[in-house]
Amino acid sequence: MAAALAIAPDRTDTAWPALRWAVARDVKLALRSRAELGVQLLFYVVVASLFPLATTPERSTLTLIGPGVLWVAALLASLLSLPRLFAADHADGTLEQIVLSPYPLVALVGGKIVAHWITTGLPLVIIAPLVGLQYALDEETLSVLAFALLIGTPILSLLGAIGAALTLGLRSSGSLLALLILPLYVPVLVFGAGAVEAARTGVGASAHLSLLGAGLLIACVGAPFAAAAAVRIALD
Amino acid sequence: MTDFFAMNGYGFYVWSAYGVAALALVIEVRALRARRRAVLEEARLVQPEAAAMTGAGE
C-alpha cells in the first residue's frame, strides 16, 4: 500500500495525496462491481415508482408528494449503500492496514466518503430528474431537484459514514444504521425537499439551497473526523 | 372533590396525561430495583471466584 502511494512517509503534508489515493482506489473497486451500483440505482427508481401506485395517478396529488417522495427515496437508497463503505475493507483486513498506516486517517476516510458519493450520490443526481417526470414536475423544478441533490447527497454520504463506522461488524447493522442516521438526515430532507417544493410553487428555492450548502460545509468539516474516530473505535 | 377529578370536563385528558407519566416513573423505579437485585445476585455468584483468585494470587 505504501508503494502504491509512492510518497515519502516522513512528509507531514500527505493528507491530500492520501485522500486522492483513497478516492481513486474506492472508485476503482466500486466500478469492478458495476452491477451492485446499478442495483442501488434501480432500487431508487422502484421505490419512487411505488408511491403513485400506492396513492393515486392524479397529477395534482403527485406533484404535491413528488418532492418528498423523491427525497425520501434518495435517503433510503443512501442507507442501502452505506454498509459497503467500510464493510468490505473490514472483512479482509484492509481497513486495519489503513488505520495503522502513517497517513492521516481523516484524509483516507474522507477519500472513501468522496468515492462513495461519486458512485452512489452522483448517479442519483442524474437519475432523479428522470424519475421525477413520473410526478408531473416541470423542468425548472426538476433542475432544482438535481441541484438540491447535488448539494444534499454528499451530506448523506458524510453523515452516513459516521453511522457506518459506528455500526461496523455489528449484528443487524443495516437497521441499526438506519435508526442512528435517519434522525440526523432530517434537516437535509427538510431543506432538500423544501427546495424542490419551493421551486414547484414558484416561491424560489435559494434560501433552502443556501441552508443546504451551509449544512454541507459543516458536514465536510466535522463528519470526516467523527467517522475516523468511529473507525478507530470499531477496530480497537 | 368530584370537581377536582372532573377538571371542568377535561378530566380524561388531564388524568391520562398525569396517569401515564406517573406510571412511567413507577415502572422506571421498579425496573431499576429489579435490575439491581439481579445484578447483586450475579455479583454474589462471581464472588467465590473473585475470592479464589485473590487467594491464589497471594
Add this chain to the structure above:
Amino acid sequence: MATSWFRYSSPASFYPLAGRMIRWFAAAAALLAVAGLVIGLVVAPTDATQSDAYRIIFIHVPAAWMSMFLYVVMAAWSAAALGFNTRLSAMMAQAIAPTGALMTFIALWTGAFWGRPTWGTYWAWDARMTSELILLFLYLGIIALRNAIDEPRRADKACAVLALTGVVNVPIIYFSVYWWNTLHQGSSVSVTRAPSMAAIMLAGMLVMALAAWFYAIAVILARVRIIIVERERGASWVASLREVRHA
C-alpha cells in the same frame, strides 16, 4: 483540590458516594413534586381559554425541559469519556440515556393529551413536538447501539461519538423543523402556547421542573450504581460490598 475530586472518578469510590446522595435527591424530588402538584392541580386558577386542560403543562413542560437538558448532560459526560478515557464518565452517559428517553416519552404523551382538547388533535406537526419526537429517536438510537455492541469499552466510545454527533445536530434539527413548520403553517396560531403565565403558574412549573431534575439525578445515580456493579463484577471491592456478601 483537583486530586480530591478526581478521586471520585474511580467507580469504587464513586459507588458509595452515589449511594449516599440518592436518598437526599429522592426525598427532595418527592417533596418538590407534592408541592408542585398542589400548586398545579389545586392552587393555580382555571385558565380562561384552555380551562383546566392547561394543567397538563405542569408535567409536560418540565418533562420536555429535562429531556433536552439530560441529552446535553449525557453529551458532556460522553465528551469527558472520550477526552479523559475514564470508565465512570462513560457509565454516567450510559445511565442517563434511559431516563432521558423516558422524559422525552412523557413530554410527547402529555403533549398529545394537551393537544387533543386544546387544538383538536393528538398529534400536530408543530416544530417543538416534531423535534421532541426526533430527540426520542436519538435517545433510542444510543440505547440500541449500546445493546448492539458486546464489548463494553467499544460501546462506551461508540455511544460517546454518537451522543456528541447528536448534540451538535439537535439545534440544527430543531431549526430545520421550525423552518419547515412555519413555512407550512396555515393559521398563525402557535399550537403549543401555554396560557399567558400568571406568576403562580410559572411557580408551579419551576417547582415541578426542579422536582423532575432531582428525580432524574436520583434515578440516574441509582442506575449508574447498578452499571458499576454489573461491569466491575470481578473486582474484589465489589465482592466485599455488604449488599453482595449478604443476600
